[in-house]
Amino acid sequence: MRLLQALFFPPEQPGGVSSMIPYMQERFSSPRWEMELFSLPKRIRNKGSEEVVFDTFDWTLYQDSPVVTKYIQTYRDYLWWVKLRLHKTYDLIHAHHPIAGLAMKEAYPEVSLIQTIHSSYERELILNGRIKEGGLEHQFLTSLYKELEAKADCLLTVSESFKDYLRPYIQHPEKIDIIPNGFDEKRFKPVPHENEVPQLVTVCRLVPAKGIDTLLRACYELKKKGHDYVLHIIGDGPIRSELEKLAQELGIYNETIFYGYTLHPEEFMPFFDIFVLPSRAEAFGSVFAEAALSSLALVGTDIGGIAEQIEDGVNGLLVPENNPVALADALEKVILDPAYRYELARTASEKAKSEYSLSRSVNLLKKLYLQYEVCS
Structure with missing residues (x-):
């Protein structure tokens, strides 16, 4: 199975994703699995220019917000980098950031997408005093969850509490699976x-x-x-x-x-x-x-x-x-x-x-990935 792990930050950046994904590669080094990591370098900024259209909401309703326009430009940049750098075909893509998942589905519409939502950008922005609850930015960022639900073949998150957090923003929260981060x-x-x-x-x-x-x-x-x-x-x-x-x-x-x-x-x-x-x-x-x-x-x-x-x-x-x-x-x-x-x-x-061992998380992911190999 040719598997692509789509990150947003480079693997060496701190955070929950970086604590697990880079260490998974050696667990997938076998004739059955071929796994790559992909991310957006910090130097890639303001390169993308494609029109952005989402299926479930009109993002232009929120374009007066600098936070929203920056987010959209980052999505354009990610998509530009994907199309520039990736020329292989894949059996399955597992994305670990909303921008990564949406860009990958745009570039590879026929490939099954598993999307893990690791955390809430809008909650962090509210708690850090950068946006207001219920404001344009909050509405835009929470609307992305329904877009991810529409685009992904499978939604994952990392805890029961965060699954509960997502519940108001998607149509079928009962379909979200939970796989906690694993640690080597x-x-x-x-x-x-x-x-x-x-x-x-x-x-x-x-x-x-x-x-x-x-x-x-x-x-x-x-x-x-x-x-x-x-x-x-x-x-x-x-x-x-x-x-x-x-x-x-x-x-x-x-x-x-x-x-x-x-x-x-x-x-x-x-x-x-x-x-x-x-x-x-x-x-x-x-x-x-x-x-x-x-x-x-x-x-x-x-x-x-x-x-x-x-x-x-x-x-x-x-x-x-x-x-x-x-x-x-x-x-x-x-x-x-x-x-x-x-x-x-x-x-x-x-x-x-x-x-929370890496072995446990990898075994759960392998079982999930194989379901999509059977279906493809």
Whole structure:
């Protein structure tokens, strides 16, 4: 079977897709499977010029929005790059971004398309204050879900909670299948260690949706109670300077280390003790599975895919979003009780190995792919 994995970002970019798809290739290296990866390089901008027409809605109703016009131009660029670079035929295309899926179906209308929706761009934009709920951009971006439903032969997503999120925007939500992201255990090598001062770590893009402001305020509460800790923030983004300023204002800057962007944070994670990320939205939350495989205790918000990965008090701790005091209380529990912290980490690691292994995800995908080989 000739299979094309259509990404949007290049495989080396951070995120849930990049944590799985590039590592799948070796699992498909057999005479039965021939798998390629395709993505849009960052240098390709403003190349495409084709007229864009969708089957289920008129996108020009929203063209007064710069966000929408940029999205449409990116779609044109992706389609231009597809037609320039791809000249093979494929038995099946699996797309991992709406732009990738729509462009591939335009270029290969006769090839079956599996579309995974990994996250919600509109939710991130709303939480990051870039668009308004119910505005032109929100209407356009949610309309794309019905277009994807019309174009794809199969819709996938990564969690039950995100399937529920998609429900109002498509006609047949019951047909959506769920395959969580999978992680190659060989990438994660837990290291036995004892840190005299508990080491907290978070890994994310520094945007409002990730709730790092809540984390900093929780750390202020910890310091106020006299607890020693170090907070490591791995990642970069548009609000980094605001967060650094907040850490200074709260008097916790000396306990906080801002690393900036790091390509392979899993290489550092095993040396920390507690992974914490108080996100305001997560379709899945790949970094929690990665932290679990690194044998860290998990603390996260009771939302989306995080709440599906963590059973509160069993393999991690869950707290309400936007609640620094509750987050500080949860962190205090795992800071003060190393044995409890170890037990949470051990259970989280076992669950991640059984439910979020790359082998499991690959096996589920192979079964799905073979259905389309039979049908073709």
